[in-house]
Amino acid sequence: xxxxxxxxxxxxxxxxxxxxxxxxxxxxxxxxxxxxxxxxxxxxxxxxxxxxxxxxxxxxxxxxxxxxxxxxxxxxxxxxxxxxxxxxxxxxxxxxxxxxxxxxxxxxxxxxxxxxxxxxxxxxxxxxxxxxxxxxxxxxxxxxxxxxxxxxxxxxxxxxxxxxxxxxxxxxxxxxxxxxxxxxxxxxxxxxxxxxxxxxxxxxxxxxxxxxxxxxxxxxxxxxxxxxxxxxxxxxxxxxxxxxxxxxxxxxxxxxxxxxxxxxxxxxxxxxxxxxxxxxxxxxxxxxxxxxxxxxxxxxxxxxxxxxxxxxxxxxxxxxxxxxxxxxxxxxxxxxxxxxxxxxxxxxxxxxxxxxxxxxxxxxxxxxxxx
Ligand SMILES: Nc1nc2c(ncn2[C@@H]2O[C@H](COP(=O)(O)OP(=O)(O)O)[C@@H](O)[C@H]2O)c(=O)[nH]1
Ligand SMILES: [Mg+2]
Numbered sequence: 053x054x055x056x057x058x059x060x061x062x063x064x065x066x067x068x069x070x071x072x073x074x075x076x077x078x079x080x081x082x083x084x085x086x087x088x089x090x091x092x093x094x095x096x097x098x099x100x101x102x103x104x105x106x107x108x109x110x111x112x113x114x115x116x117x118x119x120x121x122x123x124x125x126x127x128x129x130x131x132x133x134x135x136x137x138x139x140x141x142x143x144x145x146x147x148x149x150x151x152x153x154x155x156x157x158x159x160x161x162x163x164x165x166x167x168x169x170x171x172x173x174x175x176x177x178x179x180x181x182x183x184x185x186x187x188x189x190x191x192x193x194x195x196x197x198x199x200x201x202x203x204x205x206x207x208x209x210x211x212x213x214x215x216x217x218x219x220x221x222x223x224x225x226x227x228x229x230x231x232x233x234x235x236x237x238x239x240x241x242x243x244x245x246x247x248x249x250x251x252x253x254x255x256x257x258x259x260x261x262x263x264x265x266x267x268x269x270x271x272x273x274x275x276x277x278x279x280x281x282x283x284x285x286x287x288x289x290x291x292x293x294x295x296x297x298x299x300x301x302x303x304x305x306x307x308x309x310x311x312x313x314x315x316x317x318x319x320x321x322x323x324x325x326x327x328x329x330x331x332x333x334x335x336x337x338x339x340x341x342x343x344x345x346x347x348x349x350x351x352x353x354x355x356x357x358x359x360x361x362x363x364x365x366x367x368x369x370x371x372x373x374x375x376x377x378x379x380x381x382x383x384x385x386x387x388x389x390x391x392x393x394x395x396x397x398x399x400x401x402x403x404x405x406x407x408x409x410x411x412x413x414x415x416x417x418x419x420x421x422x423x
Pocket of ligand 1: 063064065066067068095096097126127128131147148149150152214258262263
């Protein structure tokens with residue numbers, strides 16, 4: 053390909069007449085000051101306001117500025133993906149037009165990619181990041197979306213950020229199915245990448261105009277997470293697939309723990325004649341140790357980064373988490389049976405599932421958290 057530029061800055065716009073002119077100037081200035089050969093690609097969805105004339109007015113002064121006006125299938129993600137295909141550089145950056153994403157950080161994104169990252173993500177949820185003046189409702193929605201996304205990509209603190217840079221080859225040929233607002237999730241789920249790094253930033257209130265975030269985007273997003281999960285399972289590779297593998301191995305180990313617990317309880321009680329409640333304490337501890345060893349060596353053993361904590365911390369945390377899981381199992385059993393009128397063996401299945409989710413997430417993100 054023609055490496056005409058080092059970097060393409062994609063700015064999707066809809067009704068950004070009040071911002072886009074100043075935005076282009078600011079981006080251009082930062083690129084020039086940092087000596088980056090960059091193009092600015094504005095992808096607009098036929099805004100009825102002043103956006104298009106405002107960009108056209110600058111085209112004469114900025115030869116590295118391009119405007120694409122889309123006329124069908126409007127949408128933020130669709131616009132960004134169209135921008136990917138039009139970019140004439142090995143690195144692509146995406147940012148909003150409304151000054152929510154600090155323009156001054158653009159060179160750092162390129163720097164991270166040059167230093168070996170496949171994806172550089174502007175994060176609001178890592179140390180040093182944040183959001184300014186967000187109402188509670190918006191914070192809750194964003195928090196929920198982030199949490200759901202982190203089930204697939206636990207290493208990424210802000211998988212729904214709209215401020216990110218990628219190597220072109222990450223998205224080239226990827227079967228992206230753009231819809232809704234969360235294009236980064238699609239890139240993480242369907243793109244080809246190994247290393248993602250995060251750059252903290254504070255999301256500022258838009259400078260002018262109104263947000264286009266709507267309720268339907270929440271359903272879009274849930275559908276997207278589902279779609280990415282199916283994709284990961286069908287392809288059997290990628291970050292999300294590796295996470296599924298860990299959860300599955302963790303579940304298998306959990307089943308071996310049940311066998312150890314039952315077997316030892318029977319052996320100690322029947323064979324050694326120990327009082328059954330005392331046998332049970334030994335059997336439970338043996339099953340916890342069994343599970344710890346298998347999870348340490350097998351479930352999370354493939355990647356040494358999971359063993360960032362010292363062995364003694366890992367085994368202590370695993371015990372603490374297991375006790376929490378048992379309490380959750382017991383509480384669900386109690387509540388569903390007593391107040392829900394559900395048959396106790398069925399209640400217990402719900403309890404086991406709740407305990408499993410707790411155990412897995414806590415151990416994944418605490419005991420075996422990557423260093
Ligand atoms: N091309 C295009 N851009 C859009 C669309 N919706 C929003 N944008 C742009 O995407 C960026 C983020 O949108 P915004 O409304 O600020 O969302 P918020 O920051 O999450 O409230 C801005 O640059 C918008 O102009 C759309 O349907 N098409
Ligand atoms: Mg905005």
